Amino acid sequence: MALSRRHFMAAGAAACTGALCGCAQSPATGRSFFAGMGGDINDDIKLGQQEHAKLVKSFGGVYEDRKLQSYVDSIGRKLAAHSEMPTLPYSFTIANSPIVNAFALPGGPVTVTRGLLALCNSEAELAGVLGHEIGHVTARHTAERQGQGMLAQLGVAALAIATGSNELASMASQGAQTMLQSYSRDQESEADALGARYMERTGYDVDKMVTFLDSLHSYSVVDGRMAGLPDGKVDDFNMMATHPRTVDRVRDAARLASGVRQVDPLVNREPYLNAINDLLFGDDPKQGMVVGTRFTHPELRFEFTVPDGFRITNGERSVRAQNPDGAVIVFDMAQTRAASMTSYLGREWAANAGLSGVEALTINGQEAATATTRGKAGNTVVDVRLLAIRKDENEVFRLVFLTPPALTARLSEPFRRTTYSFRRLSTAEAAAIQPLRLVVTYVRPGETVDSLARSFPFDRWNRDWFRLLNQLQENDPVKAGQVVKMIMAREGARG
Ligand SMILES: [Zn+2]
Structure with a gap:
């Protein structure tokens, strides 16, 4: 928890109909495009500034290492100074997230994860990533994408109506959000061409854009195999999912930019490696750790294990696990004033969800209660099992198990094992967990x-x-x- 792998959704973007939307132009591409926000670059800047803190927060917050932050920032600024829009208020932030990704917001804020920094092998490779993101900014691709977040919000609303519980719906629908916000292949090629141009002008070895993409491919393969994903399928949060690129197209962009052979281009391998020495790798124990099918939170002192085949993603306010057949487990915490967990279920959490089979349980010494209901996610019927486990007088741990009806019987025993795997950690156990x-x-x-x-x-x-x-x-x-x-x-x- 406290770490989101959810994709950024531009919050509060108003729906627009043709008459209200202007055309905007990108000085990097010279192309006009339909911009939902009215097309003024100052609107880009305002939106980007508004959303930046939220984005970084949903990816674990700022990674606390000032020296490394300023190193990354200095590389980004050098590149941006060679762009067609050098006066934008650029910023380059490292987010404290183990996933491998990079994000650009309208008007200049660029974020890279520490997971991405771990994968880079030289300053030039990082420059390739930052240049590509600056390309998305100068080509104003994020402005072009405004409409997409809206569609997912509609999906969320549909689920809320179906289950009769807003809260339940917002927990269950994180899946919808993760499908969002990937750039088109054309936008990717454009960002590559622009990024390569900025690298070339700054003196960085343009070929390193290609070697990093190779690493990203290898990472996706290893990461996917570890997670039991079919070969070639990548995590929704992976950079390959949000920035769909192929080595061939990136190589073309690099060749085009460095038309004349670069003489002694900057690579800076060892300075880069020195800069990332001692970088936190994988999950930050402060936010909870995913170890295969187990989720452990040393700070909040609990753990649980999901069934084989489920992939856990750690979110800002919840933890979500999903299997390839569409079954989903969502964990979170909430406040309560209920005297018992059964009354919490029936009166506070899911009062309007038409619960059946409400049952009191004891799970590893903790008071708990469970119940089931059936809801609709869009046009899809889902079976829902709710589980509430008392943390203390005022707080409750919650698990929601969602299955397509055809899978409910098959998953009932695995979900029971997950239920009884939930336990509190001793202080000694929690202290022994090191990043x-x-x-x-x-x-x-x-x-x-x-x-x-x-x-x-x-x-x-x-x-x-x-x-x-x-x-x-x-x-x-x-x-x-x-x-x-x-x-x-x-x-x-x-x-
Ligand atoms: Zn991209």
Whole structure:
């Protein structure tokens, strides 16, 4: 919790009909486009500033490392100064999220996740990402996308009406939001062309845009396999989902930009690796951690395990797990004044949901209650099981299990096991949970890919992760003296 992988939805964007919307023009592309906001660049800036804090907050907040923040900001500013709109109020922020993604808002705010920084292997690769995002800003793609968030909001409203419970609907409908906000392939190609142009003008090696995309592909494959996703399918939150690009098209953009061969282009591998040394890797224990099918929250001191085949995503206010067949589990917390968990269910949480089979339970010593109902998500009927577990006098842990009716019987036993997996952690158990760190080190004589990867915490995926983070192909060896990224559990030097 406290970390959202939800995609950004431009909040409060008003519906517009033709007459109210103006045409806007991008100085980077020279193309006019239909802009829902009226087309004034100052409106872009205003909207971007308004939404920036919300976006960063929903991706774990600002990553607390001033030195690294200012390093990333300085690279972004150099690139933006070479764009067609150098006077926009650009900012470049690292969000404290383990996912790999980057976002641009209208008018200049650019956000990259620390997960993305971990994947980059040089300043030039990061410049490729930032340049691409600046391209989305200068081509005014985010303004072009305004309409899309609205559609999803309609979906949310439909579900609320169907279940008779606003709250329940907003929990269940996070799935709808995650399908949003991917750029079109044409917008991606345009952002690549512009990004490559800014890299070339700043002196960065334009080819590094291509090598980073290779890493992103490898990451998607390894990450997807670990999550049990079919090959080629990527997490909704992955950069590949929001920025659909192919290596061929990025390579074309790079070739076009560097038409004349670049002489001694900037790569800055070691300065970059030094800058990200000690970076927090994976989940931040302060926000709860996903370990395979288990969700652990050392700070709030609880954990639960979802059935095999469910993929957990940690949100700002809730945790969501989904399987490929469309079954969904949502966890969150709420205030209560109810005397018992059964009365909480029937009177506070789901008073209008037509509950049946309300039952009091004890789960690992905690007072709890469960009940079922049937609702509609858009045109789809879903079976709903609610579970409330008392945290203390004023607060309750809540789990919602949603299944298409055809799956309800099959998932009933797995969901029962999830229910009874919920338990509080002792203070000692919670204190023992340490975050992972990315540590940059030199390869010592005699060390191999196997010996180095052995200390990684990803079990049978260790070698894949080592090769992926260090851009090594299947049979590439390591050499003594080579600088490599390692992942280890240890106290952060920077706290
Ligand atoms: Zn993009």
